[in-house]
Amino acid sequence: MKQIPMLDLRREYEYMKGDIDTAISRCLEHQQWILGPEVKELEKKVAQYLKIRHSIGVSSGTDALVLALRALAIKIKGREYFNETDEIITTPFTFTATGDAILRVRATPVFVDIDAQTYNIDPNKIRDYLVSSGDRVVGIIPVHLYGQSCDMEKIMALAQKYNLFVVEDVAQAFGGRWQNHYLGSIGTTGAFSFFPSKNLGGFGDGGMVVTNDDEIAELVSMLLKHGGKDKYNVDHIGYNARLDTLQAAVLLAKFKYIEEFNERRRKVAQFYNRQLSSLSGIRLPQTLPNAYHVYHQYTIRVLNGKRDELQRYLKENGISTMVYYPLSLSKMKVFKDKMKEGGDLKEAERATAEVLSIPIEPLAKEEDLFLIVKSIREFFKSN
Ligand SMILES: *Cc1c(COP(=O)(O)O)cnc(C)c1O
Numbered sequence: 134m135k136q137i138p139m140l141d142l143r144r145e146y147e148y149m150k151g152d153i154d155t156a157i158s159r160c161l162e163h164q165q166w167i168l169g170p171e172v173k174e175l176e177k178k179v180a181q182y183l184k185i186r187h188s189i190g191v192s193s194g195t196d197a198l199v200l201a202l203r204a205l206a207i208k209i210k211g212r213e214y215f216n217e218t219d220e221i222i223t224t225p226f227t228f229t230a231t232g233d234a235i236l237r238v239r240a241t242p243v244f245v246d247i248d249a250q251t252y253n254i255d256p257n258k259i260r261d262y263l264v265s266s267g268d269r270v271v272g273i274i275p276v277h278l279y280g281q282s283c284d285m286e287k288i289m290a291l292a293q294k295y296n297l298f299v300v301e302d303v304a305q306a307f308g309g310r311w312q313n314h315y316l317g318s319i320g321t322t323g324a325f326s327f328f329p330s331k332n333l334g335g336f337g338d339g340g341m342v343v344t345n346d347d348e349i350a351e352l353v354s355m356l357l358k359h360g361g362k363d364k365y366n367v368d369h370i371g372y373n374a375r376l377d378t379l380q381a382a383v384l385l386a387k388f389k390y391i392e393e394f395n396e397r398r399r400k401v402a403q404f405y406n407r408q409l410s411s412l413s414g415i416r417l418p419q420t421l422p423n424a425y426h427v428y429h430q431y432t433i434r435v436l437n438g439k440r441d442e443l444q445r446y447l448k449e450n451g452i453s454t455m456v457y458y459p460l461s462l463s464k465m466k467v468f469k470d471k472m473k474e475g476g477d478l479k480e481a482e483r484a485t486a487e488v489l490s491i492p493i494e495p496l497a498k499e500e501d502l503f504l505i506v507k508s509i510r511e512f513f514k515s516n
Contacts, residue, residue, distance in 0.1 A: 169378030190376030194326020
């Protein structure tokens, strides 16, 4: 039987083979593996693209979050880390790394529920928490889940009113926009991931911190190389968290295609929207009018407790799907006793039981897409 994966990275490589092979050969020639010329070039290109002053390559999206938060602790608190009484608001419906980064800088995550339409953190619930018990909150980490912008207008207005930093988790939304602004350039800082399956992905781990704040940029560049301007005489508790030259070279080659590929994802999403809109057993992704959604995932909501059954049915028909995410962060052992719940988390709970991401392959063949929608329709005919 024909197998349809979530994403076919080999197909992508073949599409860009000339660019990627040339980029890698160039590294083999110059041999500057640590902070080589490609890292600088990628930083410059990304900064220009996002229209932001600073862009700093780092070793992963997780490290981008940790480094951004560490720099903020140093800048705002004048200490290496936050402490337990410093609260950072985020969503419980995200990849573990978002919440884990808060623990790693020793602050307390406050989980606030999501909006049922977009699956992103609900700004009204952020406001409720700030009004009722917000005096310890230092910042917000909005996550642009599945490639769609959070309501940045409302979030930035709250941040301004309560004097909070905003670290955008842009791991899933490279090239996504809110109105005319690229995501990552709206908050105090943005944290990107170049994990292979992300919209802009390397051949291994990588990430980036972006900011318009000179002091934060300088701190992040120090922290990623052991904590000083001079690695033999350091000021802060640092990391070895550089972006590899080789990854930067691959990313530069792939960066040429990012707008095209995001458009391709949007086309696949439009196809699904048209083909699946008549099914009453599912809810299609909803987009905010101000958001340019880059569909890192195309995620449907399966009603009436049928999610797992649909997933099994599709698997039997050779179609891969994924549940992002099956468990809310607030239910994980690592956060137990270390987090707060900022109100009930009912929508996040419901989402963990109902969401299903189906293949969104930028280079998808039409016949494969038809096969996917046909199988989903067949499932609902007999269910
Ligand atoms: C992938 C991802 C991360 C972490 O990025 P890595 O590069 O894998 O460390 C953080 N947050 C979200 C929302 C992600 O999807």
